[in-house]
Amino acid sequence: MKTLITPGKRITLDQFGSWPGTRHVFGEEVYAVEAALASRRPLLIRGEPGAGKSQLARAVAHELGRLFVPEVVHSRYEAHDLHWHFDAVGRLGVAQALAAGIGREDADTQLKESKFLRPGPLWWVYNWKSALYQNSHCKQGGTIPERPSKWQPGEGSVLLIDEIDKADADLPNGLLESLGNGAFTVPYIHKTIKQQQENPPLVVVTTNEERELPAAFLRRCMVLRLELPKDESGLVEYLIERGRLHFGDDCKENVLKEAAELLQEDRLAAQDFGITPPGQAEYLDMLRAVSGMADSERDQMEVLHKIKDYALKKSPYLESDAD
Structure with a gap:
């Protein structure tokens, strides 16, 4: 059986952003990765903290030459944070500054909702060119994900949604449509963002199992359990x-x-x-x-x-x- 990644292969991972340099060895879990890629389903990785769940996503991106976009979930995280970020506070501040002595036409231009809209992680991995365009037109553009040397959007990406169990059930439920259909709609610009058909992104979701995930979400995933040997x-x-x-x-x-x-x-x-x-x-x-x-x-x-x-x-x- 031919696989994109050979079980038993050892690689060195250089420092990447806040991620330190390390080494990684692939095991039988490469078949779960292959299944997720072939089925175009997210890969949910279960396991106790420190089992190597997050590093597997990074190692796969490195080995396949893909863009790696990591996102750590926290307790206040909502599904739209993975799709887009709308700076309502910033828009309100501009509106207050424009409240006196400015023409209505100029105000409408400066308060246009698209100027306060930044792409989220799913937007970057689904459609890089669209995300890059939107980021450049935002008044306070976000950080552009770090790209591998000579990487092109058609070469694919890996999105890591880390520790999804930190958020409540609304987060995974809010991802059902975008992960299941490979697309989501951005309300502020009334535009549907679709994932590229050639080399679609691999979405890796990790959980430390502090909270049970909704059954509907699990049905849309390939599931890998990383466990240390029992004996x-x-x-x-x-x-x-x-x-x-x-x-x-x-x-x-x-x-x-x-x-x-x-x-x-x-x-x-x-x-x-x-x-x-x-x-x-x-x-x-x-x-x-x-x-x-x-x-x-x-x-x-x-x-x-x-x-x-x-x-x-x-x-x-x-x-x-x-x-």
């Missing part, structure tokens, strides 16, 4: 492999193993308390600290045991248990 030995070996990938010889082999076993112990303790367990992110944080603070295996092991609780015991329940 103890499998988890330890998985983490050691990730440690080798990210730090190479900077972290000694026995240190990689010891850190993985420490994390496994704290995962079990966290599960007993019914709280979110530490995961891959905490493991890599420990190794990053250790490799930056010591060189020899002996020194690294000593540092590991001095700093491990700062990375692993973040819940007050685990702290009291440790005492």
